[in-house]
Amino acid sequence: MNYFQAGILAPLPLAARHLFFSIAEGDAHGIRASLDALRGLADGDATVVGLGQSLTLALGAQIQQLRVFPGSSTPDADVPSTPAALWCWLRGDDRGEILHRSMVIERAIRPYLELAQAIDAFRYKTGLDLTGYEDGTENPRDAAAVNAAILQNAGAGLDGSSFVAIQQWVHAFDRFEAMAPHDQDLAIGRRRSDNEEIDDAPPYAHVKRTAQESFEPEAFLFRRSMPWNDERRAGLVFVAFGKSFDAFEAQLRRMTGAEDGIVDALFRFSRPVTGAYFWCPPWRDGRLDLRALGS
Numbered sequence: 001m002n003y004f005q006a007g008i009l010a011p012l013p014l015a016a017r018h019l020f021f022s023i024a025e026g027d028a029h030g031i032r033a034s035l036d037a038l039r040g041l042a043d044g045d046a047t048v049v050g051l052g053q054s055l056t057l058a059l060g061a062q063i064q065q066l067r068v069f070p071g072s073s074t075p076d077a078d079v080p081s082t083p084a085a086l087w088c089w090l091r092g093d094d095r096g097e098i099l100h101r102s103m104v105i106e107r108a109i110r111p112y113l114e115l116a117q118a119i120d121a122f123r124y125k126t127g128l129d130l131t132g133y134e135d136g137t138e139n140p141r142d143a144a145a146v147n148a149a150i151l152q153n154a155g156a157g158l159d160g161s162s163f164v165a166i167q168q169w170v171h172a173f174d175r176f177e178a179m180a181p182h183d184q185d186l187a188i189g190r191r192r193s194d195n196e197e198i199d200d201a202p203p204y205a206h207v208k209r210t211a212q213e214s215f216e217p218e219a220f221l222f223r224r225s226m227p228w229n230d231e232r233r234a235g236l237v238f239v240a241f242g243k244s245f246d247a248f249e250a251q252l253r254r255m256t257g258a259e260d261g262i263v264d265a266l267f268r269f270s271r272p273v274t275g276a277y278f279w280c281p282p283w284r285d286g287r288l289d290l291r292a293l294g295s
């Protein structure tokens with residue numbers, strides 16, 4: 001029996017929809033009723049749920065470690081913080097079915113929570129980023145994945161939680177395509193042709209910046225990113241689950257050059273336009289476990 005939402009560690013689906021809700025009416029009673037309704041709809045697998053800090057505070061509860069996404073801004077790396085109250089990650093293999101499920105959720109939690117943003121995501125080939133590079137290769141597996149992504153030994157109501165960081169990145173394909181293929185490989189730090197890591201990649205290479213074992217303490221993340229597009233733009237919905245936000249924050253700091261002034265080469269052809277943190281409640285008796293919120 002899972003004590004965490006099974007969709008967190010499940011394989012990536014063919015299609016997904018990310019829903020971000022904001023609080024429309026700050027009435028604790030109504031918000032609690034909305035969450036109850038959502039509990040009846042979310043199975044933790046095809047629908048993974050995360051709560052933002054504003055939502056837990058509206059219910060008079062504080063989840064230790066849950067905080068607001070840290071934005072930062074430098075000329076070469078703008079990282080916006082765009083908090084939301086609630087995130088639902090709808091996963092499946094049929095976009096129509098996902099869309100219908102998303103409308104059911106929207107209706108069920110109105111008028112207290114209203115949809116602020118929706119992003120449709122999809123699998124590209126075998127799980128590639130739209131630049132053609134395989135994404136997720138160095139994700140921890142099996143027990144190591146659980147250790148990285150799921151909070152344990154924190155007590156009832158918290159064991160089985162996960163903390164998720166989500167950013168919508170917009171790729172500048174013209175800039176990426178203007179780079180020579182070898183420079184593209186150096187920017188990522190892996191060869192697109194065979195996904196081999198380039199040992200002597202420069203320090204600005206993405207996988208050099210984020211090498212999980214190079215942090216003290218080691219900064220393992222469980223990434224579940226997928227490509228997205230709308231009528232004009234496209235990129236990656238970056239999704240990283242952790243037992244806290246610490247590993248993500250350490251990586252992001254290094255990517256933005258906050259440690260040594262070296263900015264991750266990803267920023268040369270992509271930029272985040274959103275950034276938010278959510279607490280994914282544990283799973284118990286076939287439902288979201290909201291004991292930490294006093295429910």
Ligand code: HEM
Pocket residue numbers: 129133134135136137138139167169188190206207210211212213221236238240248251252255266270
């Ligand atoms: C446009 C956004 C991004 C793209 C296209 C991207 C793409 C990639 C690719 C292609 C890899 C190599 C294969 C793999 O191990 O998955 C990778 C590795 C990785 N990325 Fe990203 N990434 C993005 C954003 C981020 C962000 C924001 C973070 C964390 C703050 C991050 C953390 C990591 C980590 C931890 C690894 C594995 C490093 C290792 O231990 O080898 N990525 N990414």
